[in-house]
Amino acid sequence: MTTAALQLVVRRTPGPGLTPAGARVQVTMPSNVDCIEHAVSLVARHCLAGVSPDARLRFRLQVAVAEALANAVVRGNREDPTKLVSIEAELLPHHILIQVTDQGEGFDPNDVPEPLQPDRVNGTRGRGLFLIRKLVDDVRFNARGTSICMTLSRQ
Amino acid sequence: MGFHTTRDDNGVTVVRVEGQLIVGNRQELKDLVGNALDAGERKFLIDFAAAGYIDSSGLGALVALSRRVRDAGGELRLSGLNEDLRSLFELTKLDTLFAIADTPEQALANF
Numbered sequence: 001m002t003t004a005a006l007q008l009v010v011r012r013t014p015g016p017g018l019t020p021a022g023a024r025v026q027v028t029m030p031s032n033v034d035c036i037e038h039a040v041s042l043v044a045r046h047c048l049a050g051v052s053p054d055a056r057l058r059f060r061l062q063v064a065v066a067e068a069l070a071n072a073v074v075r076g077n078r079e080d081p082t083k084l085v086s087i088e089a090e091l092l093p094h095h096i097l098i099q100v101t102d103q104g105e106g107f108d109p110n111d112v113p114e115p116l117q118p119d120r121v122n123g124t125r126g127r128g129l130f131l132i133r134k135l136v137d138d139v140r141f142n143a144r145g146t147s148i149c150m151t152l153s154r155q
Numbered sequence: 156m157g158f159h160t161t162r163d164d165n166g167v168t169v170v171r172v173e174g175q176l177i178v179g180n181r182q183e184l185k186d187l188v189g190n191a192l193d194a195g196e197r198k199f200l201i202d203f204a205a206a207g208y209i210d211s212s213g214l215g216a217l218v219a220l221s222r223r224v225r226d227a228g229g230e231l232r233l234s235g236l237n238e239d240l241r242s243l244f245e246l247t248k249l250d251t252l253f254a255i256a257d258t259p260e261q262a263l264a265n266f
Contacts, residue, residue: 033179037156059208059239066210070178121248124219127211134246 025089031077068100076102106145176213197229204235
């Protein structure tokens with residue numbers, strides 16, 4: 001596992017009254033698939049710090065972030081060592097927003113075929129975006145298709 | 156994160172996934188099973204009781220391995236999927252492709 005090249009910035013702000021503290025987590029990683037597990041671990045640890053343990057939420061977050069990072073590293077940046085992937089997570093009282101951005105050419109998420117089609121269901125590829133959509137509560141892309149923003153409800 | 160391989164008395168190669176099965180290590184699993192297949196092994200059990208999470212590349216690797224083992228006249232089974240991991244197979248309808256047992260003991264009992 002490669003860890004040295006990851007950069008982590010965490011900013012925590014105290015919440016007013018009884019509301020949970022807000023925080024913003026930023027991780028920058030190289031376009032190397034060997035960095036994904038550690039980046040997922042960092043994001044999950046900081047996003048879920050201080051909240052009541054919820055194994056299902058942790059699992060959904062881990063898989064969704066791992067998928068988004070794999071897409072960014074492999075399809076977006078094409079594993080180009082000169083390009084980076086950035087992860088920005090914003091912790092809100094009721095939601096976690098996680099944005100993953102690559103430096104690639106972008107893609108049209110509407111062009112990704114449905115993996116449950118009979119001719120694809122037993123294929124070896126093409127389930128990543130489908131899984132993200134199933135595991136998180138909302139998915140949005142920027143216009144270029146280089147950035148995905150995923151929303152997970154804490155409830 | 157890694158794989159631990161044993162061979163039971165009935166000649167089943169048991170691969171225990173320890174940690175994640177994701178894009179960064181799926182090739183290691185494919186090579187491990189592929190090499191055993193080339194060496195003549197035909198019965199494989201991949202156990203997830205000690206696994207964390209799986210990504211779509213990991214699922215794809217399992218599909219590819221299942222096909223390769225079946226084409227060689229063998230069989231590949233899965234075991235030890237917790238509720239979260241099993242949900243990934245159900246969402247992608249891969250639960251119908253694999254023989255999935257709750258525990259490795261159950262999977263090995265009638266292999």
